[in-house]
Amino acid sequence: DVKVTQSSRYLVKRTGEKVFLECVQDMDHENMFWYRQDPGLGLRLIYFSYDVKMKEKGDIPEGYSVSREKKERFSLILESASTNQTSMYLCASSSGRGQLNTEAFFGQGTRLTVV
Amino acid sequence: QKEVEQNSGPLSVPEGAIASLNCTYSDRGSQSFFWYRQYSGKSPELIMSIYSNGDKEDGRFTAQLNKASQYVSLLIRDSQPSDSATYLCAVKWRGSTLGRLYFGRGTQLTVWP
Numbered sequence: 001d002v003k004v005t006q007s008s009r010y011l012v013k014r015t016g017e018k019v020f021l022e023c024v025q026d027m028d029h030e031n032m033f034w035y036r037q038d039p040g041l042g043l044r045l046i047y048f049s050y051d052v053k054m055k056e057k058g059d060i061p062e063g064y065s066v067s068r069e070k071k072e073r074f075s076l077i078l079e080s081a082s083t084n085q086t087s088m089y090l091c092a093s094s095s096g097r098g099q100l101n102t103e104a105f106f107g108q109g110t111r112l113t114v115v
Numbered sequence: 116q117k118e119v120e121q122n123s124g125p126l127s128v129p130e131g132a133i134a135s136l137n138c139t140y141s142d143r144g145s146q147s148f149f150w151y152r153q154y155s156g157k158s159p160e161l162i163m164s165i166y167s168n169g170d171k172e173d174g175r176f177t178a179q180l181n182k183a184s185q186y187v188s189l190l191i192r193d194s195q196p197s198d199s200a201t202y203l204c205a206v207k208w209r210g211s212t213l214g215r216l217y218f219g220r221g222t223q224l225t226v227w228p
Contacts, residue, residue, distance in 0.1 A: 095214075103164055
């Protein structure tokens with residue numbers, strides 16, 4: 001079974017803090033993604049990566065950065081946390097490039113609250 | 116702009132009925148289609164994928180794809196209260212070689228006993 005593991009289930013941080021969200025997958029997937037999910041807005045893509053050290057901006061990258069130093073690990077960084085970044089953060093991974101069945105597998109999610 | 120639209124819901128059906136969830140997409144170059152189920156407070160889990168026109172059945176679930184109409188649906192037969200969740204439609208475009216999926220906002224389904 002594919003396993004995508006996020007480092008924290010719940011997190012509370014203060015405004016202005018630098019926040020790291022970690023995600024690890026154990027299926028040797030090339031692609032990894034970070035989404036945030038807010039009521040009424042659905043899943044919104046923040047950043048994704050298709051290879052080590054490679055990254056692409058998603059739809060809402062402002063205020064975030066990412067790091068992928070190893071294939072299995074993809075980190076999301078909030079440079080200076082703000083209250084409008086309070087959300088559910090979901091990491092996902094998928095296999096291959098240009099393949100038909102590139103279904104994404106999700107981690108359990110991190111509910112981040114910025115106070 | 117690539118868009119994935121789902122019927123807004125919420126959808127409420129009695130136990131044992133058929134629940135029908137619909138999804139339309141904007142780009143004819145779409146390649147792969149997925150349905151995810153998300154329980155409240157949990158992460159999405161894949162329940163169906165479909166790539167060719169027609170129907171694909173898996174237990175009580177049937178996915179239907181009509182590329183000419185740019186339409187994909189999910190039917191849940193003999194609905195159970197445990198099917199109560201939000202259902203997300205996701206689409207991969209042919210040109211999206213990096214594996215990115217585009218998601219709809221989801222349809223909330225409630226199955227009442």
